[in-house]
Amino acid sequence: xxxxxxxxxxxxxxxxxxxxxxxxxxxxxxxxxxxxxxxxxxxxxxxxxxxxxxxxxxxxxxxxxxxxxxxxxxxxxxxxxxxxxxxxxxxxxxxxxxxxxxxxxxxxxxxxxxxxxxxxxxxxxxxxxxxxxxxxxxxxxx
Amino acid sequence: xxxxxxxxxxxxxxxxxxxxxxxxxxxxxxxxxxxxxxxxxxxxxxxxxxxxxxxxxxxxxxxxxxxxxxxxxxxxxxxxxxxxxxxxxxxxxxxxxxxxxxxxxxxxxxxxxxxxxxxxxxxxxxxxxxxxxxxxxxxxxx
Numbered sequence: 234x235x236x237x238x239x240x241x242x243x244x245x246x247x248x249x250x251x252x253x254x255x256x257x258x259x260x261x262x263x264x265x266x267x268x269x270x271x272x273x274x275x276x277x278x279x280x281x282x283x284x285x286x287x288x289x290x291x292x293x294x295x296x297x298x299x300x301x302x303x304x305x306x307x308x309x310x311x312x313x314x315x316x317x318x319x320x321x322x323x324x325x326x327x328x329x330x331x332x333x334x335x336x337x338x339x340x341x342x343x344x345x346x347x348x349x350x351x352x353x354x355x356x357x358x359x360x361x362x363x364x365x366x367x368x369x370x371x372x373x374x375x
Numbered sequence: 376x377x378x379x380x381x382x383x384x385x386x387x388x389x390x391x392x393x394x395x396x397x398x399x400x401x402x403x404x405x406x407x408x409x410x411x412x413x414x415x416x417x418x419x420x421x422x423x424x425x426x427x428x429x430x431x432x433x434x435x436x437x438x439x440x441x442x443x444x445x446x447x448x449x450x451x452x453x454x455x456x457x458x459x460x461x462x463x464x465x466x467x468x469x470x471x472x473x474x475x476x477x478x479x480x481x482x483x484x485x486x487x488x489x490x491x492x493x494x495x496x497x498x499x500x501x502x503x504x505x506x507x508x509x510x511x512x513x514x515x516x517x
Binding site: 278279280281288289291292293295296299300303309310311312313314315316317318319321330337338339340342343 | 420421422423430431433434435437438441442445451452453454455456457458459460461463472479480481482484485
């Protein structure tokens with residue numbers, strides 16, 4: 234069985250990077266800087282479906298995404314979550330939250346109608362993230 | 376600065392285990408089997424506030440908790456989340472979710488008034504978890 238990105242995740246997000254383990258995608262939701270990391274492993278639904286090496290790599294990549302969002306947006310809190318009640322394919326949300334965002338202090342899921350980026354904003358946001366996530370990966374390797 | 380458990384986390388949960396990195400506590404909420412893992416590190420708010428060794432250990436312990444809940448309760452999904460918008464001290468929720476639970480498919484936070492366990496139930500639940508989490512830790516070490 235080969236890995237294929239869940240169609241709902243594909244529809245809600247745009248590609249930013251493909252890391253050693255995860256696809257890194259940007260949620261098309263301008264209310265919060267919001268990355269989704271999807272391990273490229275077929276039939277993984279839970280963290281414990283991954284083997285130990287993949288789990289360790291997942292932590293490395295979640296940490297890299299979290300730190301990058303913190304550097305760029307200086308949020309009040311990063312939210313990290315693997316929920317999957319709606320889309321069972323294992324995916325980890327990494328979201329920069331601020332006290333002034335529309336869902337604060339609640340979680341962001343199911344809070345409000347989606348507010349997608351304008352096309353130009355989406356491309357700009359993706360390019361900023363691509364640059365910083367690329368640098369983050371490089372410095373880590375150094 | 377020494378680690379001290381946040382008073383709100385202390386109030387909402389009961390102790391189950393103290394692992395290498397984390398305090399493992401049971402949320403006093405009978406609607407869902409719900410563990411909270413709190414790294415014993417002073418002033419850690421974000422996953423990226425931990426050093427690399429602690430982050431790796433956090434993944435080991437989250438995985439252990441997740442797998443144990445899956446074994447005991449056979450849930451439809453495990454939810455894993457480090458949010459912290461209300462209680463900033465770093466803590467990771469590991470929750471067994473089922474399609475028939477009161478919040479499904481939404482996240483559990485802020486969904487409903489809390490439904491605490493009866494005292495006997497709470498003790499029973501804690502003892503089951505203590506036994507299985509202890510075994511999980513042992514087998515992992517083997």
